[in-house]
Amino acid sequence: MRDSPKRKNDSLGSKRISMGSQENSKIEENSGLQEADKQDSIARMKELISFLNEAAKAYYQEGREIVSNLEYDKAYDTLLSLEKESGVVLSGSPSQNVGYAVATALPKEAHETPMLSLDKTKSVEDLQSFLQGQEGILSWKLDGLTIVLHYQEGKLLKAVTRGNGIIGELVTENAKTFQNLPLQIPFKGHLVVRGEAFISYSDFERINEELPEEGAKYKNPRNLCSGSVRQLDPKVTKERRVQISLFSLVLAEEEGKAPDFHNQHEEEFRFLEKQGFSVVHRKMVNAENIQEAVAEFSKLMPKNDFPSDGLVLLYNDIAYGESLGRTAKFPRNAIAFKWQDEEETTKLLSVEWSPSRTGLINPVAIFTPVELEGTVVSRASLHNITYCEDLALGIGDEITVYKANMIIPQIGENKTKSGNLEIPKHCPACQGETKIVKDKETKMLYCTNPHCPAKRIKQFALFVSRDALNIEGLSEMTLEKWLGRGFIQEFPDLFSLEKYREEIIGMEGFGLKSFEKIQENIEKAKTSNLGRLLYGLGIEGIGVSNGRMLAEAFSQDPYKLMDATKEEILQVKGIGQVLADSIAEYFQKEENRRIVLELLSILHLEKEEKEEKSGISGKHFVITGAVHHFPNRKALEEEIRKAGGQSSSSVSQNTDYLINNDSTSGSSKNKKAKELGIPIITEEEFLKLLEA
Structure with a gap:
C-alpha cells in the first residue's frame, strides 16, 4: 500500500462514527471559531483520532481491516477539515503519522530512509494543477503490502515490510518465494527498491474456494497478502502465490557511482525491468492528456486481475521532484488519485440467511436494485452477525451501497439505523436450532443440526462437482430430491442407485432416458484419481491444488495417506501445520475411514503420470x-x-x-x-x- 492505510469492513462495534453534516463547522472570516465551537471541534477530533488509530492499528499491526475504505476516508477527511478550521493538531493524529508500530514475532529493522505516505485527491483537475507544465508518470496504486528490497553483489540481501514507515519487519525468506521476484540480478552494486506485494484476484478466489468455513474466508486480497507475507513459514507464502511489482528505486550505486538515469524516473523504471523486475504498469502524461489517461485506467480497472485502489502521479523529472522537498507526512514529488466511489442510496428489503456445507449461515443483504459502475446490483454480503450489528441494520432501513475498488458491492452506511434485524433462531433449511459462535471479536451463526439437508446438499454438490468426481447432470435440486427420499445418505450411495430405479424414473422431471444418462455419467466417474477424491471429500482446507499435491507426495496411494502421521504430512511441500492437523484428524475418525474405504472398493483411481515434454517442462x-x-x-x-x-x-x-x-x-x-x-x-x- 502506497499511501495512508486502507481499512475495509469487519467490525468496530459501538465505535462506528456517523459522518453527519454537523461536522462541517463554519469558520468566522475574521475572528476564527467561537470558543464553544472550538471546544466541540476538539472533542470531535479526539473521537476521530481514536477511531482512525484503532483502524490503523488493526491494519498495520494485526493484518486485518475493521472499517470500510469509504468510511475511513470520510473520517480522515473530516479530521483534516477540523484541524484546518481550528488550527489545532492533537497528539497522535493520523495526519501526522505514516503507520503504526509493528508487533509480531518477525525481526524488526529500521529503514535507511523514512517511507512516507502520499497526499491524495479525487479530482482530475488537481492532477492537472499538480503537473504545472511538468511531464508525469501515471501508474496503478496497488493495494497490497509495501516491501523494501535490498540487493548486494547481484543477490537479494534482505526484504523489509513498510511497518510504520520508520521500522519494518524482516521477511526475507518469505520474499524469496514471491512468484516473480528475481533472487539474482545483473547489477552488482548496492540496490534498494520499493514495491507492492499482492495476490491476484484469481489466486484470491482459488484460495477462498479451498477454505470450507465461510467465516474463515478472507475479505479481500490485501488482507490475504499481508497475512501471507507477515508470518513465519515461507511455504505458506509460496503456496499463496504472492507477486510483487516495483514502484520506486531508492538507491543504485556501484563502485561509488550511480548509473546515469538522465534525470528521469522513467529511465529508472526501464533499468529495473532490465534487471528482471516486474514494474508497475504506467503511462507518460502531461496536463493536456492526463484526463484521457485517467479515463483509460478507469476502463481497465474492472478487468484487472490485481487489486488496485487508485493511481499514482509522479514527476518524471527527478531533480525537480526532489527540489520540492516534503511535508512531515507527504513527499511533494508525487500524489495519489482515488476514484470517487459511485454511491447510491437504496432500501434494505430483506436479509437472506444462506446455510453452507459446514453449517455456517451467511447473511446477504437484499435491497432495491441500483446501478453502480455500469451494472445493476441488488445484493451484498453482510459477512457475519457482528457486521450486521455494527451497521445497526433493520429491514426497511435506508442504506448506501458502493462497489469497493469498483468491483465488489458493499454496504457503505446505514442512515436510519433501526437495529431491528432479527437473527434466526432456526435454520432456514432444516428448522434446527441455530447458535452464535464467537471467533475472536466476530460473531457467526451456525446450524446445530448435524443432519441439516443444506449441509448435506452442499457436501454432495462438492463431491460430484467438475473438479471432484465430475458426475455430470447432478444438480443441487436433484441431490436435494434424492436426499429427501432417502436414496442417498453417504457418498457411496451414489454408486448404488439402481435399486431405486423405478422410483427415480417415476419422479417428476425424470424418466428412463435421464436416469440412464445419469447412470452412465456415474459409471464414468468411477474412474478417477486420488487428487479429485481428496477434494471431493470436503476435508477442511483441501482444495483442488493441494489435493493434487498430496496425491503426488504420497505416490497416488490413498492407504499411505490415510495412515500418515501429522509429521509425515507436514513434509509435503505447501502443507502447513493447520492443514496437516486437519488431514490427519479427518482420517483418524472411524466414520470417515469407513466411507473412504467403501469408496476405494468402488472407484478405480488411476495414477496421474506426468509426461515431461521438452517444449513444455519447466515453462x-x-x-x-x-x-x-x-x-x-x-x-x-x-x-x-x-x-x-x-x-x-x-x-x-x-x-x-x-x-x-x-x-x-x-x-x-x-x-x-x-x-x-x-x-x-x-x-x-x-x-x-x-x-x-
Missing part, C-alpha cells in the same frame, strides 16, 4: 481469450501440468508464453506480454510445443 504459461482445441481453459491448464509445465493467471517476468488465439487483441495481458517481450502463441503453436 510458465498464461492463458487468455477463448480456446478452440480444448473444451475450456481448465483442460488446457491440465495439459500443461501433465507435460511438466505450470500455468498462472497473470503475466510477469517469469512467464515464458502467453497463449492467446488473438495475438492482435488489446487485452491487458497482451499488452503486458508485449511490453516484457514475452512470446504470444496460439493453441496450434502450443500443440506443436507439446509434440516437440
Whole structure:
C-alpha cells in the first residue's frame, strides 16, 4: 500500500462514527471559531483520532481491516477539515503519522530512509494543477503490502515490510518465494527498491474456494497478502502465490557511482525491468492528456486481475521532484488519485440467511436494485452477525451501497439505523436450532443440526462437482430430491442407485432416458484419481491444488495417506501445520475411514503420470481469450501440468508464453506480454510445443 492505510469492513462495534453534516463547522472570516465551537471541534477530533488509530492499528499491526475504505476516508477527511478550521493538531493524529508500530514475532529493522505516505485527491483537475507544465508518470496504486528490497553483489540481501514507515519487519525468506521476484540480478552494486506485494484476484478466489468455513474466508486480497507475507513459514507464502511489482528505486550505486538515469524516473523504471523486475504498469502524461489517461485506467480497472485502489502521479523529472522537498507526512514529488466511489442510496428489503456445507449461515443483504459502475446490483454480503450489528441494520432501513475498488458491492452506511434485524433462531433449511459462535471479536451463526439437508446438499454438490468426481447432470435440486427420499445418505450411495430405479424414473422431471444418462455419467466417474477424491471429500482446507499435491507426495496411494502421521504430512511441500492437523484428524475418525474405504472398493483411481515434454517442462504459461482445441481453459491448464509445465493467471517476468488465439487483441495481458517481450502463441503453436 502506497499511501495512508486502507481499512475495509469487519467490525468496530459501538465505535462506528456517523459522518453527519454537523461536522462541517463554519469558520468566522475574521475572528476564527467561537470558543464553544472550538471546544466541540476538539472533542470531535479526539473521537476521530481514536477511531482512525484503532483502524490503523488493526491494519498495520494485526493484518486485518475493521472499517470500510469509504468510511475511513470520510473520517480522515473530516479530521483534516477540523484541524484546518481550528488550527489545532492533537497528539497522535493520523495526519501526522505514516503507520503504526509493528508487533509480531518477525525481526524488526529500521529503514535507511523514512517511507512516507502520499497526499491524495479525487479530482482530475488537481492532477492537472499538480503537473504545472511538468511531464508525469501515471501508474496503478496497488493495494497490497509495501516491501523494501535490498540487493548486494547481484543477490537479494534482505526484504523489509513498510511497518510504520520508520521500522519494518524482516521477511526475507518469505520474499524469496514471491512468484516473480528475481533472487539474482545483473547489477552488482548496492540496490534498494520499493514495491507492492499482492495476490491476484484469481489466486484470491482459488484460495477462498479451498477454505470450507465461510467465516474463515478472507475479505479481500490485501488482507490475504499481508497475512501471507507477515508470518513465519515461507511455504505458506509460496503456496499463496504472492507477486510483487516495483514502484520506486531508492538507491543504485556501484563502485561509488550511480548509473546515469538522465534525470528521469522513467529511465529508472526501464533499468529495473532490465534487471528482471516486474514494474508497475504506467503511462507518460502531461496536463493536456492526463484526463484521457485517467479515463483509460478507469476502463481497465474492472478487468484487472490485481487489486488496485487508485493511481499514482509522479514527476518524471527527478531533480525537480526532489527540489520540492516534503511535508512531515507527504513527499511533494508525487500524489495519489482515488476514484470517487459511485454511491447510491437504496432500501434494505430483506436479509437472506444462506446455510453452507459446514453449517455456517451467511447473511446477504437484499435491497432495491441500483446501478453502480455500469451494472445493476441488488445484493451484498453482510459477512457475519457482528457486521450486521455494527451497521445497526433493520429491514426497511435506508442504506448506501458502493462497489469497493469498483468491483465488489458493499454496504457503505446505514442512515436510519433501526437495529431491528432479527437473527434466526432456526435454520432456514432444516428448522434446527441455530447458535452464535464467537471467533475472536466476530460473531457467526451456525446450524446445530448435524443432519441439516443444506449441509448435506452442499457436501454432495462438492463431491460430484467438475473438479471432484465430475458426475455430470447432478444438480443441487436433484441431490436435494434424492436426499429427501432417502436414496442417498453417504457418498457411496451414489454408486448404488439402481435399486431405486423405478422410483427415480417415476419422479417428476425424470424418466428412463435421464436416469440412464445419469447412470452412465456415474459409471464414468468411477474412474478417477486420488487428487479429485481428496477434494471431493470436503476435508477442511483441501482444495483442488493441494489435493493434487498430496496425491503426488504420497505416490497416488490413498492407504499411505490415510495412515500418515501429522509429521509425515507436514513434509509435503505447501502443507502447513493447520492443514496437516486437519488431514490427519479427518482420517483418524472411524466414520470417515469407513466411507473412504467403501469408496476405494468402488472407484478405480488411476495414477496421474506426468509426461515431461521438452517444449513444455519447466515453462510458465498464461492463458487468455477463448480456446478452440480444448473444451475450456481448465483442460488446457491440465495439459500443461501433465507435460511438466505450470500455468498462472497473470503475466510477469517469469512467464515464458502467453497463449492467446488473438495475438492482435488489446487485452491487458497482451499488452503486458508485449511490453516484457514475452512470446504470444496460439493453441496450434502450443500443440506443436507439446509434440516437440
